Amino acid sequence: MRKKKSDPICILVLFLPAVLAVAPLVFLATGSFMDTQEIRDYIGPVLSGSEGFAVWRLFPVWPTLVNVVELFLDSPEFFQMFWNSMKITAGILAGQLVFGMPAAWGLARYEFPGKKAVWFSYIVLMMMPFQVTMLSEYLVLDKLGLSDTLLAVILPGMFLTFPPFLMYRFFCGIPSSLIEAARVDGAGELMVFIRIGIPVGSSGIISALVLQFLECQSMVEQPLTFLKTKRLWPLSLYLPEVDLSRSGFALCASFVALIPALFAFLYGQDYLEQGIVASAIKE
Amino acid sequence: MADKTEKKTLHAYAFRALVLFFVIMMIFTATSRVTASLTTARVTVEQPGERRIEHVVNAEGSVEKNRELAVLTEEGILVKTVYAAPGQKVSEGELLAELDTGHLAELIREKKEELDILRLTAENAAAAEEQSRRENRTAKQRALEDAQNALADAQALYDAAAAEQSSASDAYYSYQSAHTADSGNGEVWSQLLALQDAMKAKQTACDDALRRLRDAQIAAARAEADINVSQTNDQTAAISEIQMAQKERELLGLEELLKAGGTVVSPVEGVVTEVFLAVGQLTPGTAAVTLADISSGMCYRAHIKKEDTAYVSVGAEVTLHKNGQKLEGLTVGAVEPGEDGSFDITVYLDAEAPLSIGDAASLEIRQTSGLYRTVVPVSALHVENGSYYVYVAEEEETVLGMQYQLRRVDVQIEEKNHLYAALSEGTVSSEARIVTDTDRYVEAGSRVRLREP
Numbered sequence A: 001m002r003k004k005k006s007d008p009i010c011i012l013v014l015f016l017p018a019v020l021a022v023a024p025l026v027f028l029a030t031g032s033f034m035d036t037q038e039i040r041d042y043i044g045p046v047l048s049g050s051e052g053f054a055v056w057r058l059f060p061v062w063p064t065l066v067n068v069v070e071l072f073l074d075s076p077e078f079f080q081m082f083w084n085s086m087k088i089t090a091g092i093l094a095g096q097l098v099f100g101m102p103a104a105w106g107l108a109r110y111e112f113p114g115k116k117a118v119w120f121s122y123i124v125l126m127m128m129p130f131q132v133t134m135l136s137e138y139l140v141l142d143k144l145g146l147s148d149t150l151l152a153v154i155l156p157g158m159f160l161t162f163p164p165f166l167m168y169r170f171f172c173g174i175p176s177s178l179i180e181a182a183r184v185d186g187a188g189e190l191m192v193f194i195r196i197g198i199p200v201g202s203s204g205i206i207s208a209l210v211l212q213f214l215e216c217q218s219m220v221e222q223p224l225t226f227l228k229t230k231r232l233w234p235l236s237l238y239l240p241e242v243d244l245s246r247s248g249f250a251l252c253a254s255f256v257a258l259i260p261a262l263f264a265f266l267y268g269q270d271y272l273e274q275g276i277v278a279s280a281i282k283e
Numbered sequence B: 001m002a003d004k005t006e007k008k009t010l011h012a013y014a015f016r017a018l019v020l021f022f023v024i025m026m027i028f029t030a031t032s033r034v035t036a037s038l039t040t041a042r043v044t045v046e047q048p049g050e051r052r053i054e055h056v057v058n059a060e061g062s063v064e065k066n067r068e069l070a071v072l073t074e075e076g077i078l079v080k081t082v083y084a085a086p087g088q089k090v091s092e093g094e095l096l097a098e099l100d101t102g103h104l105a106e107l108i109r110e111k112k113e114e115l116d117i118l119r120l121t122a123e124n125a126a127a128a129e130e131q132s133r134r135e136n137r138t139a140k141q142r143a144l145e146d147a148q149n150a151l152a153d154a155q156a157l158y159d160a161a162a163a164e165q166s167s168a169s170d171a172y173y174s175y176q177s178a179h180t181a182d183s184g185n186g187e188v189w190s191q192l193l194a195l196q197d198a199m200k201a202k203q204t205a206c207d208d209a210l211r212r213l214r215d216a217q218i219a220a221a222r223a224e225a226d227i228n229v230s231q232t233n234d235q236t237a238a239i240s241e242i243q244m245a246q247k248e249r250e251l252l253g254l255e256e257l258l259k260a261g262g263t264v265v266s267p268v269e270g271v272v273t274e275v276f277l278a279v280g281q282l283t284p285g286t287a288a289v290t291l292a293d294i295s296s297g298m299c300y301r302a303h304i305k306k307e308d309t310a311y312v313s314v315g316a317e318v319t320l321h322k323n324g325q326k327l328e329g330l331t332v333g334a335v336e337p338g339e340d341g342s343f344d345i346t347v348y349l350d351a352e353a354p355l356s357i358g359d360a361a362s363l364e365i366r367q368t369s370g371l372y373r374t375v376v377p378v379s380a381l382h383v384e385n386g387s388y389y390v391y392v393a394e395e396e397e398t399v400l401g402m403q404y405q406l407r408r409v410d411v412q413i414e415e416k417n418h419l420y421a422a423l424s425e426g427t428v429s430s431e432a433r434i435v436t437d438t439d440r441y442v443e444a445g446s447r448v449r450l451r452e453p
Helices: A008-031 A036-047 A066-073 A076-109 A115-127 A130-144 A151-158 A162-172 A176-184 A189-200 A202-217 A221-226 A244-280 B002-039 B101-178 B186-228 B236-259 B306-311
Strands: B041-046 B049-071 B079-082 B095-099 B263-265 B270-275 B289-304 B317-322 B325-331 B334-337 B343-349 B360-377 B382-384 B387-398 B401-411 B413-416 B420-423 B434-438 B447-450
Touching: A008 A244, A036 A244, A066 A244, A066 B002, A076 A115, A076 A151, A076 A162, A076 A189, A076 A202, A076 A244, A076 B002, A115 A162, A130 A151, A130 A221, A151 A221, A162 A202, A176 A189, A189 A202, A202 A244, A244 B002, B041 B387, B049 B270, B049 B306, B049 B343, B049 B420, B095 B101, B101 B186, B101 B236, B289 B360, B306 B343, B317 B343, B325 B343, B360 B413, B360 B434, B387 B447
Parallel strands: B041 B447
Antiparallel strands: B041 B434, B049 B289, B049 B360, B079 B095, B095 B263, B270 B289, B289 B343, B317 B325, B317 B360, B334 B343, B360 B420, B382 B387, B387 B401, B387 B434, B401 B447, B413 B420
């Protein structure tokens, strides 16, 4: 099939917002190689309220690697928090695979009493902001003795409702005939789930995981609420601790923190698109 | 199909890149930890304790004379031999120098001649004065007699003039009264005028005689007064007396010196400090030899810095050290400003002290303060703009766990020596970990590691 020729006007209309969307990334990348003085010269009106307008250069006048060196060789705190973020993310994603995925399969492929009520509660919980459930979560975690541990963030994350919601859509899209054929061939429910449900619904699963990955990387409220020990803080809480006198370092740290999410997005981009499409299709 | 292959490749690359990223992060995690451990300062800490601050003042000095006296001898005698030398210890009566007895005898002879001259001069002066006095008295007597004679003559002349004046006046007035009716007569008038002129002339003569009489009286009175005024004494004889007495004393000294064989001996036991005699030269009018009198004791002198004077006072206990020997029980006798801003300490020593004049010894004065409750080693102190501060290592929760972070605490020093400093109460707690040593530069906020004690 021949590709349709792109409309230049469409490209232009779409290009400008794309540039605006990418601008922060460019800002981070170029700022990582500027020293604090140069950054202060450019965005001083914003940082310190001095007169004039904030400006920016694509290429630093005085490029430097000092921020990179300081980040990678002289900031063990950054790595401590980075791996905390990774542990939290991995724990939550693993939990979603163990609990969320079967839950979505069950809701998508089976009929049972109270299914609508369960599904309704999933929707309601999905829409609730964290602040609503924060206190109840804190009390439960404290009772369980999990307060001020990584599990205090991982455990509630494992049972978030949005990933199952996203997977549900994909599981619903699996043809029933395929499943019936597997059952006819003697496959049990578990086998059907593992051999057919997961492979066929992998797009949804991966898209859910990618979105959850991005969500975990930017988690702020849960760690701030449940983690008192600084040693357990994730990367999302480190960057606000860096003061303005180390602007270049902050930009470099932000850019490095962005890289895993970038790769995850690149990997799961197609699945994300499929997931967004799937969630838009009405039943 | 190509799209799918392309997408698969992108997925693979993205996944591999993510894995590679994690590997790189793991490597740099280890590297940053290693670098942090290398750059983190290792510090030694101590907790403040109770202690007394001891100040030790050390100084080098020497034993000096306590009392110095001069050995005198007659001036201007030729020196034959000098036995004394600076630093030499001499006993009482020991020979210091010998003078030329021949020259001494010659000097004695000259002195005697001078004495004779003075004596004769005094006698001449006395006789001349007597003669002068006699002549003066005679002259005055004669002057008085002349004045008295002149007075008598003037009195006689006045008496005669007064009588003549009286006669002339009587003659005028009697003629006038006798010829009152004939006042218009020319002859009478001429006679009256003539009598009047005569009366006036006699009056004038009488006045002159009176004036001469007054002058003669004054002259006589002065002559009489001059008789009573004593004549100014001539001091030549007295001066000669004094000079003779001086010569006699000098002569006596020379005779005694000759009797002693022309020797100069030490009057006391002591140490020769200076010798002002030279063989072949004449003895000076000042001291021939100066001695440090041992019998009155010695003194030890040392120099200390101005800042050490705060710990040294008169009466403070002193220990002297010499060649491993210790001399205790001494006290500071005096503290006085010296040269170049330093101060001189004087410690008085008995004559029995096992030290000699000129011996070098080191001084030690210890002063211990009261008990301070917050004392830290001096190595813990830092100075900025004249103010002291210390670093306190406090445990803080960080991203890397519990770490020690330095906090600057400004302190006031109550007292300190070269080892310890007493801080004002309340500036730091007794449990505070105060940094006393570090292996690299640190500042407030620095993360540190504690060295094992």
